[in-house]
Amino acid sequence: MNKLAVFFVAVMLLCAGVLVLFKAGRWMDAGDPNNQSAANKIADFVPEIKPADYELGEGEPWITDFQLVDQAGGGFASKAWRDKVWVASFFFASCPSTCVQQNQEMQSLHKVWARKGVKFISISCDADNDTPAVLNSYAKKFTADNENWKFLTGNAQYINRIGSDKFLLSVGPRTHAESFCAVDKWGNVRGAFNWHDVEAMEELNKLLVVLLLEEAEPDDVVADRERLEKQIAAFVKQQQTEPATEPSVDE
Secondary structure, eight states, X not given: OOHHHHHHHHHHHHHHHHHHHHHHHHHHHHTOTTOHHHHHHHHHTSOOOOGGGSOOOTTOSSOSSOEXXXXXXXXXXXXXXXXXXXEEEEEOTTOSSHHHHHHHHHHHHHHHHGGGTOEEEEEESOTTTOOHHHHHXXXXXXXXXXXXXXXXXXXXXXXHHIIIIISOOOEETTXXXXXXXXXXXTSOEEEEEETTOHHHXXXXXXXXXXXXXXXXXXXHHHHHHHHHHHHHHHHHHHHHXXXXXXXOOOO
């Protein structure tokens, strides 16, 4: 091989090495959730959605199923998990300590149970700030599994109602119960467990075993659901028949 050929081969190898290092650097940056440039790159792939674009839940007298937006900017409907067992919680991304610890606890559950078919959702109670792009970056701190663990956002008022109607938990702006709620294959909330309490977490793990093994909705759960449906129907009827009260005007 002549000297010119050797020179060209050396140049090509050098360029290839630089390209590999450049790609490796980008990969390492993207894998670091604390790297601001990585967060910006991730955000480029997530649609910008404003709170006004979210589903308000208007016209729903009582929310038993809900629709929100996940960390990839895609729609999420709780009905889609009707044949799945799942665990839900509320949090907000700017919380410096408690929510981080809570999601680390959820991370531990996810590592054990996701492989067995259990799914997870973490719903933001700071929707004005927790856009899909923000949640996309935040989620990377805990998981790369966007299919089995959804970080969700939406309209703030709607999320408050999801907390109170669906999960019977108090949820407000940057305020939430520190509980994990277990949901069965038929969409019934079967219990709320304080993640600080070791015994409560043991009960949650035991319940997940039971829920995964269930092949039919238990009779007592059916009775509770039908009772709730009757109460909701009565509430809706009352709302429809009650005359609207006009505000009094002082003469």
